[in-house]
Each structure stands twice: as C-alpha cells, then as structure tokens.
Amino acid sequence: MSAFLAGLNDAQRKAVDHHTGPLLVVAGAGSGKTRALTHRIAHLIGHHGADPAHLLAVTFTNKAAREMKERLELLLAQKLAQSQFGQPWSTLPAVEQRQLRSRIYREVIKELWIGTFHALFARLLRFDIDKFKDPEGLSWTRQFSIYDENDVQSLIKEIVTQELQLDPKRFEPKKVRWAISNAKNQGWMPEQLEADAGGQRGKLMAETYRRYRRALAANNALDFDDLLLLPVQLLRQNEQIRNYWHRRFRHVLVDEYQDTNRTQYDLIKLLVTNGREPSDYDDWDGRSVFVVGDADQSIYSFRAADFTILMGFQDDFGDGAASETTATMVKLEENYRSTATILEAANALIAHNSERIDKVLRPTRGEGELISLTRCDDEIAEAEAVVHRMRMLEAAHPDLSWGDMAVLYRTNAQSRAMEESLVRWGIPYIVVGGLRFYDRREIKDVLAYLKLLVNPADTVSLLRVLNTPKRGIGKTTIERLTDASNQLGIPLWEVVRDAEAVRSLGGRSAKGLLQFCELINGLQACAQDIAPSELVQRVMEQSGYVAELITEGTDEAEDRRRNLNELVNAALQYQEENEEGSLEDFLASAALASDADSKDTEQDRVTLMTLHASKGLEFPVVYLVGMEQGLFPSYRSLEDPSALEEERRLCYVGLTRAKERLFLSHASERRLWGGMREPAVPSVFLSELPSALIQGDIPHSGGASIRREQRLDRLTRVDREDSRQVAGGGAAGAPANAVRRRAATKTWAVGDRLRHSSFGEGQVTHLFGSGEKVSIAVKFQGMGPKILDPRLAPIEPV
C-alpha cells in the first residue's frame, strides 16, 4: 500500500486513492479534509508519478496554501527518506532531513500551482494578459497593478463626483461600486448592468461602470473581480491559450468548494473540460477534478459564493448516482476534532436549515463537558466574564495555555471590549482581521512607489506618492499636471517626467517635481536588477520617507518605522519562499494577502477574530460572544430566510471550531456606537441548541427570577435616564412616562407605525420572542434598524 494511504479511515482512503475522473468530497467540519487533500497530492506525485507542474490546487487562503506546501514537503521528504536510506525520517540527522526537504522543494513544491483563486489567476494573467481582446478595445500589459478596495472606492468616487458631477448623497459611490462588482461577478458588461438596474439609475450606473473600466485600463490596473473575470473571457475567446492551460493542468483540486462563485466555477470548467459541457466530457485519461467542501459551511454568499454549485457537482461532473452507489462522491462524516457534546449541539443547530446535502457528523471522541451559556449585562460585563473564565481555566489546567483559546464574534467592532478586558488583566492576545498589514498607510505608500516603478501608467499610485513625503507639490500643481495629462491623452507620469513642461509651469513646485523625477528614474534603473527587499529599503531611504518619520519623532512615527522594517522582512521572506519571484509577483502577493495570512500561531496568545476568519481553524477552547438577535444573526439577515440560513451556517462554523470547551454568551444591553445603549435579545440560535447540552441561563425557558431581575435592572436604568431628562429639560420626563405606559399595553405587529421620542417615526419590521418578552425591530428614517423593548422604549403608536 502507498505510504500516503496509511493511517487514513476508509472514506479518506477512498478519496485519496481516487486516481482519475471527477470526485466530490463532502467533508464535514473536523473530518480531516485538509489531510485528505494533502495526502492526495502527495499520492498523485509520489505514487502515480504525476508531474507537479500538472497540478492546480485552489485553497481558500494564502495561509492554507503555505501550510499545504509545508505538509507536502514533509510527506514527500519522509517517503524519500524511506526509499533512499531505508530509514524512518525521525532517525535521520537534522542535516540529512534539511537536505531531503530542500531537494523536494526544488523538484516538486516550486513547480506546484497552489494558492487562492485570485493569486493563481493573477499569475496566469502575467503570462497571457497581452493577448486578451477586450470588447471595448481596452488593453492591459503584464505589468498591471492590482487595486485594493480603497483604490477602487476612490476611483469610483472621483468618477461619480468629478466626471459625472453627480451628488454622492443621491448616487452613493459605495452602492455603485457594489453593483459594478456584482455585475463583474455575473460576467456582465455595462449594457447588461443598465438593463438589470433599469431606468435613469441604470443608465448612470452603466456609465460609471464604463468609465471605471476605462480608468482601470488607463492605469493598467485590475480590481479583484477582474483577476477572475478576465481569465474567463480570455480562456473563452482564445482557443490556443485555453488548450495550453487545459493540457497543462491535468489534476485540478479545489478546497472549500461551497464558497466558489459562478466565475470561479467557469474557470474550473474551462480548465477541466477545455470549454465543453461537463456532462459531455469523458476524456479523463490521466486527468481529474477533485473538489472538497461542505454546504453547511458556506458563509460567503455576500461575495457571490453559491453553494448550489457544490450541490450540483454530482449532476454536472459526477455520475449523478445515489450516495450508496456513486463512484464520484465520498462523504467524510467522522469528526476527529470536537467532543460529542459540541458535535451534537452543532448537528442540532444545522438541522434547522432546509437547504443542505444530508450529512451528519459522527463523534470519535468522548462526551466532554457541557456547553456553558452566560447572560451578561452589557458588552463590558461580557468581556470581563470571558476573561474571568479564561483565567480560571488557565489556572486550573496546566496543559492549557493562552494560545489554546479563541474568542469569536460576528463583527470586527466587537473586538474592542474584549481587548480592553484582556489588557486590564494582562493576558496576551492577537486580533486577526480588521486592518490588514498591507493596508497601513506607510506600507501602502512604499508599495505605491514600487507599483509606480513597475507600472508607470499607474496614476493612482503616482498621486499617492507624488507629495509623500512632502516635496512642496500641492493641489493646484497637481491639478495643472492632471489637466495637461488629460488634454494630451497620456499618463500623468509622462507629463511629470517631462522636465521642460514642468519648468514652464514655473512656481515653487518645479523643484520638488524635478527631484521626484530624479528619484523615480534612479530607482527605475535598478528595479529589475535588485531584490524586492533591497528595493523596498532604497525607496524608504532615498524618498526621504524614513527621514521624515525620524524628524517627526512621535510614538506613532516610531510605529510606522517599525512597520516599514517589517515590510522589508516580508519581502525577504517572500524571496526565500519564491526564489524566482519578481517584483511584480511580490506586489501581487501583497495585494492579495489577507490579515490572517501573516499571523504566526507560534506565540502563546489568545486569538480574537470574526467567525468568518475562523473558518478552517480549531481551538481547544472557544468563546462565542455577542449571541444576540440583530447582531448574530445580523439585522440584515432577519428579512431573508436564506440569509438567516447563512447566519446559521456561520454559527455552525463557530461551534465546530471548538475541540473541548465551548462558552457562549450574550448581553442584555449593548452599546453600539456613540454611547447609545440598546437592549438586546438572546440569539434565536441559542434556543435551537438542545438544553440538555447546556449549563447556564437558558433563554426562552424557565428562569423566571432571572427575567424579573433583568427587567428590574432595565427599569432602574431607564428611570435614571428619565430623571436626568427631567433635570435637564423641564417637563420632558412626565410625557415620556405616559407614552411608555400607553405603548407598553399595545400588542405590536409587523408593519405598525410608531413614534420614538428621539429617533422620530418608524415602522416595525420584526418581532422577537413571545408574550411578555417580545422585542421589536423598528426601521427609522435615515438610520439602521433598532431593536427596542416596547415596554421600556419611549415610543407611542401612530
């Protein structure tokens, strides 16, 4: 038996051993799917003798790609150790181990295409984008820049407000951006967006889209959506290129298949079947498509992911047979991660969803401890309670360390309260997500220099660095230069570098401009000859960026300098991992990196992150905080049953991250932004968990005394507020009380209109809970929905 099949269960072995043809692996949480993927790649190469260059493996994050490469390297090196020395890996001296690994790296790992959809297809575009024929005649070169969300946002804002002279309040750039992104994900051109949106608004959106596309091309830049859309169009229109990549990628593997969108699916199809319909395709000689996923963990529909693609695999690629007889589907249902209690809770929760592939998680571990549920007064008390639990646990269990614990939440903003408590108690922690390393101002500034060096047409980057650090080039100068560039129809940099033109502009800024040109020309001359890390260093020094930070001398400037040094390290690391990586490739990897990619797990710290970021990870102890209606599930999902199901899947993902201990909590009151406190109702998901598995205050059942106490708390608080109102605004308190009594007796229904003493008029959109405990969600003019307790809120029916 192949070494790569040893130690696997039957289902895993079936998946790994599948040689050619299509296979769908339905892999529940913690069922060893990463193991199956890695072993399969090792098996294809080490056993079937597949050429590493013929593999395309799509992972969901860059970090997952890196980990997979590492595990592969080890697996193959171990096999090599056996065949070469006839000796188990562990008995080899470290020097030998290192040599074997480096040989595997050179011969195998370096050749593999493993990465995210975006990273892999950006790479493909580096080869072939110059052959792309755009329907409107736009074109790009291989030196294209990749624009992040901020770049895109400002580009669109400029088109809307400057070019089209529209009021950004009425025609919101953000919404337009979203519509354009959505159009791209559907593969639409401006005309189709116009038809879809309809009317005057559709016309304007299409016009913005058209101009946006032109602006991107003028900058020789692509956005994230283009990295997938352009390859689809290219592979469709150019048979030669399609043939090449089809022949090249004989084995295609996709992880987290439930989170692919239409465009990504089209890419897979084009590569695997060379443009034919999957159901007609039968040339599987030496070829396979292997997808792994779990419909219950599909949590990215907001960026167009569509888990029906996974559910349809059996009908398009597969044999369409039933579970028992099919040769194209394997289910991994044995869970090696969590205790039986945690799994039972997760299974019970997800059973409330209707759109699923039938699947259960079977425990392989003991029952474990009950799930703990805690109700807290507010988010600060919640954070304190979590930290208290952490300290107790850490003290009681010597084998548990901070690195074993994670706090998961629905929104990034929730990290703040947690951080404050952790700092107060001196517990080390790390926040994953939020601000990306590569999104920091100083990092973006230096990278903008690099982008400009590679791609002089990149005006967005040029404008970013032209006066950073300060060179006395101000608004009016930039305006004049931009006018010139528009009139001449050439990129801004062509104008800036024209010394004669600059001198004729006169003024004080000429000196700064000439200085800037000299800097860029000097850097450009050496850009291709020196390593990215060296170039980063030169940019930092020669531009005067670091000097300015030193002059500034503040703590913040110190921080920025440290970050810039970190950027040099990142470039060094990149060079180490990608020996032949060019400057362009380094910039692409920076553009496509996520925050989670850069975080090391070595250090012993509590991890704080969103539920989305936790996908694919596991922790012995998990705290799931903010389990409240309107927060988790989020407001926006309350209207839409399928959105609510997605939130439930997100909850399922959260629960199944925990290996041994799971703590759930919710607050009865939460401060949203500016000190405004809002009452909160326990999440509906809590009531969907079997109460026998839970210890603590279970909402919606029993606990009358707790409820009374809770109500008392709220009443005292509200009364205190009322008395303040009385003190400040004369008679305001009395009517408010009267109003409240009247409103309290009313039974509310969806659609009812009401008036709130400070929010104005609104309409009831949802009801939560039942009987005495009912809460209402109300949409007020000009603000997001609010959740109110009708017995306490200062409201009256209209």
Next chain:
DNA sequence: CTGATAAGGATTTTT
C-alpha cells in the same frame, strides 16, 4: 502649500 480645527458619518462578513 501646510497644519489645525470642525463636522459628519460609521458597523456585517473579505479575496
């Protein structure tokens, strides 16, 4: 052209 100060908007989730 730069720095300071005021006003206004923000919170879903991310490659």
Next chain:
DNA sequence: TCCTTATCAG
C-alpha cells in the same frame, strides 16, 4: 466614540 474628510488661517 473614533476616524476620515472639508474648510480656513497663516
């Protein structure tokens, strides 16, 4: 509350 953007004085 905090961060980004607009406006104004020097």
